Every structure is written in C-alpha cells, then in structure tokens.
C-alpha cells in the first residue's frame with residue numbers, strides 16, 4: 001500500500017509543478033533525504049519526529065553539517081536556523097504538545113483547545129511551487145466565511161485554523177478571525193485589499209502584490225535578516241519590533257519601533273495626518289502631561305466601527321462626564337471629533 005502511495009505522489013510530481021523540497025540539487029537523495037527504510041514507530045519512515053525532524057536541516061549549523069556529511073543535503077544551500085527562532089521569548093508553542101495528525105481539524109472539530117502548533121500545521125513538507133514561482137499553501141485552514149479548507153489559498157487562512165475562536169487559545173489571545181472579518185470599517189489590509197485611494201501619508205513601504213499585506217509582515221522574527229514567518233521573536237506579541245502600549249509612555253524611536261518600521265516617525269510627529277499627533281504622543285513637559293501610546297487611539301488589526309483604525313484603549317480613557325459618550329466621529333477628510341475623558345482631560349467633544 002505504502003509503495004503505491006509513493007508511486008502516486010511521484011506521478012503527481014512530474015506534472016505542472018515542482019516540489020520545493022524535492023529538488024535533487026538541494027536534497028541530494030530526493031525523497032530519501034527525509035524518508036528512510038526503517039523510521040521511528042508511528043512516523044512515515046522518518047528518523048526523528050515533529051520539529052526535531054525538521055531541525056535536521058533547519059536547525060543549527062552542526063545538525064546541517066551532519067546531514068551534508070550523510071549525503072542528504074548539498075553543502076551549497078544556505079538554510080536559516082529556524083530552531084533558534086523557537087528559543088525566543090515569544091513564540092508559537094511547537095515544543096509543547098505532541099501528536100499532530102494530518103486529519104486533525106482545528107479548532108472546533110478536535111474537541112480539545114489548540115495549545116500547541118506544529119511545523120506541519122503551517123507547512124506541508126511536500127509543498128509545491130507553481131511554475132510561475134507562486135507559492136501554494138497545501139495545508140488546511142479556515143476561509144473568511146468560516147469554511148474549513150483542505151488547502152489554504154491565503155496565509156491568513158492557515159492562521160484562522162487556530163485563531164478563529166477565543167475558546168480555542170488562551171484567554172489573553174485575540175480572536176483574529178473576528179478582527180479581520182469583512183465587516184470591519186477599517187483594517188490593516190490583510191483579508192481585503194486596501195480601500196484607500198492614494199497612499200497613506202506616513203507609509204514608507206509599499207503594499208505587496210494585490211494591494212494587501214500578510215499577518216507575517218508584522219508577526220515575524222525581530223531580527224531584520226532573520227527567517228520569514230511567525231516563528232518567534234524577542235518582542236512582545238511576536239512582533240517584528242518593540243511596541244509599548246501603556247497609557248503613559250515616553251516617546252522614542254525604540255518605544256514605537258514596530259509602527260515606525262512602516263510609518264515614518266518624522267511624518268507622524270510632524271502632524272502630517274492628524275494635527276494633534278505630536279501633542280498626544282510626546283506630551284507636554286511644561287504642563288506635566290506625559291505622552292501616550294499609539295495604542296491609546298489605534299487598534300492594531302482593525303476597527304469594527306471607525307475609520308483610521310481608531311479604537312480607544314479603555315484602560316487609558318473613560319466616558320466623557322457631561323455627554324456620557326465615548327466615541328470618535330469622522331466629520332470629513334482630515335476632520336473628526338472625540339468624546340472621552342483622558343485622565344481628567346475632558347473632550348466634550350474635542351475637534352480637529
């Protein structure tokens with residue numbers, strides 16, 4: 001039976017696509033670089049299980065050299081150390097838990113909360129690449145409409161496999177599925193193309209093809225030259241850079257390093273979009289008013305109600321006393337009103 005499956009997969013591979021993992025110039029023994037005659041129990045002829053298997057080639061230089069000396073990997077290929085990413089402070093829990101099954105349907109059908117993630121939850125070891133070079137994600141996921149997919153088309157569908165329901169990941173995690181639903185008024189354009197006409201003034205990076213961005217543009221190694229992907233980072237929330245979210249934060253390039261990597265700091269602080277950016281972000285030393293984080297006014301993923309990702313941090317602001325309101329109203333292009341109370345500063349409303 002197993003032989004038949006092998007032959008079937010081999011026939012598939014001769015068609016229109018090339019297996020990235022089965023490039024004999026790189027993996028010198030082809031399928032045999034990974035599959036051995038006698039593998040571990042309960043593994044399809046693999047010498048190691050789970051991430052340890054992948055680390056043979058995607059781990060430390062020493063492990064790679066061993067594979068090269070066994071003749072399973074060419075010495076000319078330059079692979080990054082993914083194992084080191086998973087040693088970082090904030091990371092996907094691949095070490096925790098065991099027992100991925102290819103038929104596992106996360107999260108709702110497995111019955112158990114998904115407290116771990118495996119390499120093969122996000123990567124198909126037999127993943128193919130189109131002739132055009134376009135990647136196809138051959139792992140399961142959930143579509144925007146909550147439909148279980150055998151094969152994901154977009155990266156975010158893979159993420160939704162687990163980040164679809166707050167019950168399935170620990171309580172302090174966000175329900176990213178809901179946050180990126182199509183009903184949002186504004187969002188970082190992950191699940192739909194940008195609807196902004198013209199470029200956002202502070203933006204110093206252009207959007208990717210199809211006018212969208214990926215989850216992994218923000219959630220990725222904190223090391224500029226590190227491998228792509230949301231494996232691990234030393235920055236909180238598994239972000240590519242530091243992001244302070246406290247109601248009282250002293251501004252510096254480091255405090256909002258993450259946002260400033262795409263939104264030019266000098267544009268933001270020169271009030272090129274919002275005339276009171278500088279005053280809020282830096283504060284006013286003379287009046288003893290401290291600066292506040294972007295997070296006080298902006299949500300990171302989306303806003304269900306407001307344009308410009310405006311969604312106030314309820315730990316920083318409260319209901320305005322006279323009007324009993326806590327809201328943002330857009331009144332025109334470059335104009336708006338805020339009703340709120342911010343540590344004794346009543347906005348009833350404040351207009352710009």
Ligand code: HEC
Pocket residue numbers: 005006007009010013021022027030031032033034035044046053101102120125126
């Ligand atoms: C980069 C390493 C790697 C290479 C190269 C590779 N495989 Fe696999 N293969 C795996 C892993 C890992 C699994 C277990 C998958 C899982 O747990 O989901 C697997 C599983 C399988 C299975 C069991 C059924 C399944 O898909 O889960 C078959 C059959 C198989 N491989 C055939 C092949 C053939 C044929 C080739 C060459 C064309 C090949 N593999 C190349 C890593 C590899």
Ligand code: HEC
Pocket residue numbers: 020021026027033034053054055056057058067072073077078079119120123125129135
């Ligand atoms: C025998 C060595 C070997 C093993 C084992 C191995 N890989 Fe790879 N992997 C490679 C090589 C070689 C490449 C191609 C790198 C390149 O093209 O520069 C690669 C590329 C990749 C890529 C990038 C593919 C792309 O299209 O961008 C991913 C993702 C990946 N491997 C994941 C895994 C996972 C997950 C496992 C374990 C299930 C694994 N690999 C096991 C050798 C290996």
Ligand code: HEC
Pocket residue numbers: 089090091092093106114115116117118121122155156158159160161162163169170171172173215216219230236237238
């Ligand atoms: C197989 C399940 C699974 C998949 C698929 C998955 N995640 Fe996760 N993710 C988890 C679990 C489990 C945690 C840890 C939750 C916790 O401890 O709060 C987590 C945590 C995170 C965190 C927070 C890390 C931190 O330290 O604060 C981010 C960000 C994240 N995932 C992003 C993504 C992105 C982006 C994708 C898609 C590319 C994705 N996840 C796909 C299971 C998954």
Ligand code: HEC
Pocket residue numbers: 156159160163172173174176180188190213214215216217218219237239243299300301
């Ligand atoms: C523009 C950058 C950006 C994009 C794109 C993005 N995120 Fe986030 N994400 C953040 C920031 C910043 C935080 C932390 C602050 C917060 O919770 O709002 C965060 C928080 C999270 C958390 C909660 C982490 C925790 O420990 O509380 C998860 C899970 C997550 N994101 C998953 C995703 C998924 C899945 C996608 C794609 C569908 C995605 N993110 C796209 C910036 C981004």
Ligand code: HEC
Pocket residue numbers: 051054055058080082083086092094117118119120121122123155216226227228229230231
């Ligand atoms: C939560 C999902 C998730 C998990 C778990 C995960 N990866 Fe990834 N990985 C990604 C994404 C997303 C990318 C980026 C793909 C892209 O945009 O090119 C990526 C990229 C990679 C790359 C290519 C890096 C580069 O710079 O081109 C390798 C190699 C890789 N992963 C290996 C692994 C291995 C090995 C494991 C397990 C130890 C693992 N991944 C676990 C989501 C994941």
Ligand code: HEC
Pocket residue numbers: 200201202203256259260263268272273274277280281292293294295296297298308310333334335336
């Ligand atoms: C006091 C609330 C507040 C704070 C704090 C704040 N913003 Fe804003 N921001 C706004 C408002 C309101 C707008 C919308 C202006 C308009 O009507 O076009 C805006 C617009 C933006 C825009 C879109 C236009 C542009 O400049 O490209 C970006 C990006 C932005 N802010 C980033 C940031 C960053 C980064 C921080 C933290 C360093 C931050 N904001 C802090 C209120 C705030």
Ligand code: HEC
Pocket residue numbers: 186187188189193194195196200203205206207213217218243258259260261262263294295298300307308309
């Ligand atoms: C990886 C790049 C990247 C990072 C990091 C990033 N952004 Fe953005 N941001 C974008 C892009 C691209 C757009 C343009 C969206 C569009 O055209 O719809 C945008 C748009 C915005 C807008 C304007 C939305 C509107 O509708 O006017 C705000 C506000 C914003 N970002 C705030 C932030 C804040 C706050 C941070 C840090 C927590 C941040 N961004 C981090 C890429 C990024």
